[in-house]
Amino acid sequence: MKLRRLTLLVAAALLASGATIAAEDEEVTHKIPPGYVPEEARDEQGLWLELKDAERSLNKSALLIRNNEVNAYINEIVCRVAGPYCNDLRVYVIRNPNFNAMMTATGMMQIWTGLIIRAGSTDEIAAVIGHEIAHYTRLHSLQRLRDIKKKMAAGVFFDIALIALAGVDAPVGQLTAQLSALAFNREQETEADLLGTKLLANASYDPHASYTVWENLIAEDEAAAAKREDPGMFGKTHPESKNRASYLKALVISRYGQPDQEKLADQKLLNVLNANYLMLMEDQLDTNRFGRTQDLLERHAEIGVDPSLVRYFYGEMFRQRGADGDRELAKAAYRHSIEGGNAPPGVYKNLGYLLLKDGDTAAARNNFRTYLELNPDASDRAMIEFYLEE
Amino acid sequence: MKTMKSVPPLITALFLASCVTGYTLVATGVNSIDTLQVDAGPGWNLAPTIAGSASRKNAQTWTQDGLLLNRLVFVPAVADGEALLNVKDGSAALPVFRKDMLPNEIEELAESTLLKTYGEGNAILNTSNLRPHNFGQHRGFMFDVEAKVTESPDYRGVAGAFIVDDKLYFMYFLAAHPHYYAKHRDAAEAIIKSATLATPAEKA
Numbered sequence: 322m323k324l325r326r327l328t329l330l331v332a333a334a335l336l337a338s339g340a341t342i343a344a345e346d347e348e349v350t351h352k353i354p355p356g357y358v359p360e361e362a363r364d365e366q367g368l369w370l371e372l373k374d375a376e377r378s379l380n381k382s383a384l385l386i387r388n389n390e391v392n393a394y395i396n397e398i399v400c401r402v403a404g405p406y407c408n409d410l411r412v413y414v415i416r417n418p419n420f421n422a423m424m425t426a427t428g429m430m431q432i433w434t435g436l437i438i439r440a441g442s443t444d445e446i447a448a449v450i451g452h453e454i455a456h457y458t459r460l461h462s463l464q465r466l467r468d469i470k471k472k473m474a475a476g477v478f479f480d481i482a483l484i485a486l487a488g489v490d491a492p493v494g495q496l497t498a499q500l501s502a503l504a505f506n507r508e509q510e511t512e513a514d515l516l517g518t519k520l521l522a523n524a525s526y527d528p529h530a531s532y533t534v535w536e537n538l539i540a541e542d543e544a545a546a547a548k549r550e551d552p553g554m555f556g557k558t559h560p561e562s563k564n565r566a567s568y569l570k571a572l573v574i575s576r577y578g579q580p581d582q583e584k585l586a587d588q589k590l591l592n593v594l595n596a597n598y599l600m601l602m603e604d605q606l607d608t609n610r611f612g613r614t615q616d617l618l619e620r621h622a623e624i625g626v627d628p629s630l631v632r633y634f635y636g637e638m639f640r641q642r643g644a645d646g647d648r649e650l651a652k653a654a655y656r657h658s659i660e661g662g663n664a665p666p667g668v669y670k671n672l673g674y675l676l677l678k679d680g681d682t683a684a685a686r687n688n689f690r691t692y693l694e695l696n697p698d699a700s701d702r703a704m705i706e707f708y709l710e711e
Numbered sequence: 712m713k714t715m716k717s718v719p720p721l722i723t724a725l726f727l728a729s730c731v732t733g734y735t736l737v738a739t740g741v742n743s744i745d746t747l748q749v750d751a752g753p754g755w756n757l758a759p760t761i762a763g764s765a766s767r768k769n770a771q772t773w774t775q776d777g778l779l780l781n782r783l784v785f786v787p788a789v790a791d792g793e794a795l796l797n798v799k800d801g802s803a804a805l806p807v808f809r810k811d812m813l814p815n816e817i818e819e820l821a822e823s824t825l826l827k828t829y830g831e832g833n834a835i836l837n838t839s840n841l842r843p844h845n846f847g848q849h850r851g852f853m854f855d856v857e858a859k860v861t862e863s864p865d866y867r868g869v870a871g872a873f874i875v876d877d878k879l880y881f882m883y884f885l886a887a888h889p890h891y892y893a894k895h896r897d898a899a900e901a902i903i904k905s906a907t908l909a910t911p912a913e914k915a
Contacts, residue, residue: 383859384835417832433832546804608831609806609823641819643809674813701841704814704852 629661733759847907
């Protein structure tokens with residue numbers, strides 16, 4: 322019954338039938354109270370035990386961001402969206418340039434840094450967090466565990482039949498069951514979207530962020546040079562971004578009206594981005610995905626990230642892409658970064674290397690000297706001094 | 712029916728056999744890898760191609776204790792426009808070598824490539840201490856590598872590279888930190904530093 326209701330809901334949303342959406346959406350609510358701990362179901366208790374082990378392991382991860390400013394920023398958003406569930410959640414920010422967020426049945430939430438660099442606003446981060454909290458309070462992980470068990474049982478019967486009838490001894494059924502259960506199902510995703518949007522609005526974040534976050538991802542995907550690239554786990558487990566953006570947009574507009582035209586600077590997000598930009602964008606640059614990087618840089622320039630930093634990474638992106646004309650674009654971007662007054666020392670080094678390629682040795686050396694003056698402990702000092710003395 | 716039953720065990724047996732018997736001891740002294748020559752110390756084993764399927768055809772991987780614990784990789788004669796790995800799928804977005812690359816750019820090429828060997832997003836990899844080094848008569852450079860990997864020990868290592876006739880010769884050592892890195896770093900670095908190209912007479 323519930324599945325049918327949600328299917329109708331999605332269809333209704335796609336048709337932008339605002340009144341129907343509002344009425345149906347009211348029915349998606351939390352399934353567990355704040356402070357929830359499983360007491361009866363053995364499978365759920367077992368799941369919690371395993372996840373606690375996983376959390377201990379995650380706590381030791383070398384990829385965990387331990388920066389207080391980043392963690393404080395994300396935790397504040399989580400608590401504001403989670404409301405009375407705040408104390409049930411533990412947030413881990415993971416250094417990974419792909420877009421993703423995950424939540425377990427025990428309240429262990431992972432936020433990848435790729436989400437932070439892709440957010441057009443704090444509201445968009447809150448939208449993804451609201452979606453994940455909804456998975457938690459709707460017990461979707463437990464449902465998934467039970468679904469896996471059912472499918473595995475069916476898979477075992479299939480594999481036995483395969484041996485008996487065809488003589489093939491391969492765990493095809495079990496593997497298929499495992500693969501099909503990797504993601505939340507469509508119904509669960511839709512529930513998380515609807516409840517997540519409600520949590521977002523209740524926490525006084527902009528509910529329009531629930532679909533703009535997807536629109537940004539779609540734009541980035543369209544800008545990607547390597548079209549078939551792996552979009553990251555969030556992309557795998559959250560399919561059909563265009564449909565999702567579309568029905569969420571219809572839902573939010575019907576309930577909350579049109580979005581504000583005036584965009585205010587999101588100082589908290591900007592503070593986090595500006596303070597950690599070198600680390601965040603160097604990780605992104607290392608993916609060698611220049612179309613995506615360029616799309617992110619355009620967004621960062623638009624929302625007001627320090628122009629010196631954004632221009633530096635434009636320079637890095639053009640220089641490393643190395644297409645026709647990119648060398649000139651890179652040099653211009655580096656010079657703009659310097660003009661901005663807050664260029665990182667690396668700008669002088671990399672401008673110096675490009676000038677060296679141009680044969681302008683004197684200008685290259687001037688930039689190399691500035692680089693070493695600004696960064697006397699540079700680990701590549703020996704290489705730079707080699708070019709200065711050559 | 713009987714044939715069908717026997718195929719999977721046969722494949723498994725062949726696979727296991729290749730894993731067990733595929734390693735061969737590297738002779739101490741001068742070894743040739745394509746046109747690259749290195750002076751090997753004792754204890755290195757040449758890994759079978761199956762263990763590194765993304766390896767380029769003429770590349771070699773050596774190890775002392777197993778590939779997950781340490782590896783010394785030689786990638787000779789990478790031409791302009793080619794990647795350091797043999798991956799046909801364009802969606803991997805592997806960076807490619809360009810013949811006009813300077814040391815900092817080869818360092819970035821290596822960083823992005825090695826990162827992808829761990830699976831994009833599964834590791835953070837940093838390079839540092841870029842420094843000049845002459846490989847025989849060829850001007851080149853070396854740098855250090857450090858990788859933090861999901862659910863794995865950290866890896867550390869050292870890399871060396873030079874360009875001759877518009878072709879890149881790239882070598883790196885990576886080992887689990889701290890034990891295997893400390894144990895083999897000096898020996899691996901000595902081998903990388905010994906690299907040079909065979910003279911035309913030696914090639915003939």
